[in-house]
Amino acid sequence: MTFRETAPSTRAIESLNYTSATREILAGGLPMYVCPPRPLGVLKLQFYWPIGTAQQPAPMVARATNMLRLSGNKHLTSEQIQEGFEYLGASVGMDVGLNESTLTLQAQEETLIEALQWLLKEGQDPVFPDEELAIYKQVETAGLLRRMQTPRYWSSRECMEALYGVGSPDGTFSNPEDIEALQAATLQYWFTTNLGLGMSTVFVSGDANAQLQEKLRQVLGRINSQEQAPTIITTNTQGLKNRVIKHPLEQSSQASMYLARTLPEMDMRTLQLASLVNMFLGGFFGSRLMQDLRETRGLTYGIGSGISPASNGYTWYVSGEMNSSNADAALEATLEIMKNIASNPPSGDELDKAKRYAAGQMRAGFDGPFALPRKIQFLLQSGFDERYYTSYMDTLWSISSEEISQFADNYLQPEAFTIALAGKLN
């Protein structure tokens, strides 16, 4: 017997071992989180708004507004504004999710303040020029039409529309006519009422040394905090559940399946439990879906599951792509695996391994200079406080096989999932 035959002992990870960001209120009232500095020479300054597509008055408004917020003001064109950032070696990126919008300024430590001042000077009063909006529509429409060629796009769209209802915040998918209908005045209104810098929370990560932090306080402190417009209350229009929808795409050689159901709002412990059950299902390489469908039977390249935030609660989904001749077998196997988690929950070694994996991944998720803002934003979105992280390991290690079985029995029965298949279907 050689030393190689015995695996080195491994320790279960029992602490996250991270340093929190500090939160302060700047002179103008803006909240700012500063992450522990790292000597990298670069920083990210992120403005975060807890509002996104779930609250928008019409499809694409939230996204178009944020994407076009630097597309021109009364004095400068889009190119002139952008050139100012690039000359400083800085870049600005915008993103929009279901319940969030962000603007991220990335720059070197020496030029960050100058880039920020440029943003404050030229980025606070956009006019959403018609010509820029027209180009945006053209580019977005072309991209949408390309996505519409793929089975994955249609399986997820059909499933979510059926689950939540067309037109509901979670079941809204843009069509070319939605893009065409965008009006500058609507974007202007959305910007003024929701996306002003004074309505944001600021996150600083990277090389924010003490001197730079002080400069940031001075510059950002001049922004007066503003109230966001009251969030538009939206109600999900429940679509038809328990349906199997098919969307043929004859030109495709593959099929895509998407299964989804709603999950209610959950407290911290229940969400952790749900995440662990999801891991067993399809949340990591060792999951039952991945091991059975891909690694044992070679039916698919991509298969997985996840829990994503919805406007009220969460969506639990399973998705996969496969050769159309494998679609029926893959769907059947998926439903069987879902059903079996309640009756045959992970225990013993399987449970221990998954907990170890989850613990390691949570720890790794905090590693790196730019990791913390995302973690804090998750707390802001879900209404949790930092105890979610400080108690994470204790909660994880206390979850029992019985709890997993019970949760799966409550929420993972295949009949509760809406199923969509798209692509070349038999």
Added chain:
Amino acid sequence: MIEYNRFVLPNGLRVIHHQDPDSTVVVLNTLFNVGARDEESSRTGFAHLFEHLMFGGSKNVSSYDKSVERAGGSNNAFTNNEYTNYYITVPAENVETAFWLESDRMFLLDINDKSLEVQRGVVIEEFKQRCFSAPFGLLWHHVRSMVYKQSPYRWPTIGEDISHIENATLEDVAAFYQKHYHPANAILCVAGQITLEETKALCEKWYANIPSAGAVNLNQYNPEPEQEERRFLSETDLSPNPAVFLVWRGPAFSNPDSAALELFADLLGGSEISPLYVRLVKETALFNDAACFYMRGVGEGLFMLYGILNDGKTQEEGEAALLEVFQEALSGKLFTERDMERVKNKATTALLFEKASLINRAQKLCYFENLGHLEAVEEENNQYREVSLHHMLNTATATFKQDKVSVLYYSPNQSA
């Protein structure tokens, strides 16, 4: 600055250590100097197929992935035309598991009929998903087959033809392993919360007894002759819009001219304020996307200039417009010294952000070691900084001849 230590084990394994006390994890990044360019023309896609097989377990590790997960780690890999790269991240306290796993599969990989059968199926699905189920899925098949006629760069990493994967035998893959997966043909970077002493001790324990089984791959292949003519290919695609691609070969990463060409590409078509985008997307609305980039590979470089046409526009119009802006750029009329400074500043920032990630640092160190110039890892920024506007334009003019371009037209597939 990336601080590192380098040492070589007697079996030829080159090890780079990089300590990051702020990290809570350790990354083991292993680069094998074998990629698609080392494949035989009748067995393309093997380097990538083999990457999948490396996760099938080894003599002392029945399940690679389960062992990684038990240690709280994660792992992945990628293959390109020039090398294959594996990386595993584990909490620092479980670093020895990573040494055990990575060394065992370098030494004693378990290649068997079952794992080959399964991974062949997975790779075939990946091939279909990437190439046949999305717009522009076969782009690199078409581009490479047009630009390269003799060298193995003429096929993409996923393989030239799906039948090559279907026909792969156990003997084929075993021979591939024996030839390319041994210490002298590998570079290991150990990065994160780990000292040099620990790294040396763990390397000694887990890697030193792997026999030396060959030499460094010299990556010898049929060289590609100079392209002396315009080449043209017209294909159909799932994209609902027609598209035009113009491609030229260029110098490899180690040649400083490649940095100049990367800056040229960024100036011409790297952002929404670049002339390509402003002129052809915004001002004339000919395209809904127009851009260009320069890929600096270990052995080859490629410059691609492309546009996706709006409805009602023809590919001939598109090609003419792309070339008009391109020629104007080469003539020097479009760029100023301020533009040059701008694009260099962007490059500097991008490099700093790239190095902020521990995995990126580990991969970069392996990449530069594989080039044979580890010390040059700190010279990247200087390479950009030293490029003058004059040098950049001269290099681009000398490299990209309009009568030696490869042109690809894509038309929408009528059945789509």
